[in-house]
Amino acid sequence: MSMGGKIAGAGGDTIQIVVRIVRTDSAKESAMTTEMQARKPRLTDQQVQFYRREGYLLPRAPVFPAPRFAALQSLFEELLAQWLRAGISRSPEHMDVPHFREPRLFDWLFDDAVLDLVEPIIGPDIALWTSHFICKPAAVGKRVPWHEDSAYWKGRLEPMEVVTVWLAIDPSTPANGCMQVIPRTHHNGFSQYQNVADPERAVFSAEIKAEEFDASKAVDCVLEPGQCSLHDGRLIHGSAANTGTMRRCGYTMRYIPTTTRFIANGPHQIYLARGQDRAGNTYSDPTKPNKAWLDAYPDDQPAGH
16 A cells, blocks of 8 residues: 655655555565554544534543653753743744754654544544644743634635644643633634734734623633643634743644645645645655745744644
């Protein structure tokens, strides 16, 4: 059988990559089947049904073994120190698309421990859409206004089918501004927005109008380090400011099925994480930084989501 997709090469050329697995004997075929069967889904049918109905899920089990998670925490601290040394004017809530600059992150972004959470929701052919360290410093961390991720990506994905794995780097509680979700609000994705009244204290400059949803139904996504939540890209969510004494950081890893068509706009790139392409997308090389992005934003990067 074959697996593959297109990868952007130097100078903007496109290289068709096809990996062929030649079945030379029944023993090899049996070994492959056994390996695939050994990788059990990490979500039960009931959990998948809950996610589809409510738009989010709190699996509770740690995503990675402790040593592997500790290595990711260490890499984040390294990247945060670089951000602070660079004197970037915006606060570390805006550490968007860090994988464009640091390919080591793909060791976790492409890990089976993560993809096995995603596959029961969007299927076996998976692409990485984007990632983001959302780091709220203690006492001064800004609030995240109520929003839908899909509102920031309108016109870039067709259809809009994104699952976010929100991995807690630090403890995430109401005291330090954990994420809150509004269940069952993931069937639109493009609500009406208005400017926030406190732009200096908010991560985004706009928020969903209050009459568009019932904020009293908000659910706190309380997580220990290493645990995660999952949410649909169209779900209404947000978080309060971090006024406590403990930092709150999460790593959002966002995935799409390869049946979704990526409509390129600027230097953003996507990556084939598992399976094969189904929509004629072009995928970039995860072993290399996104040079087009670095050339466009050599000293900083635009506020994103």
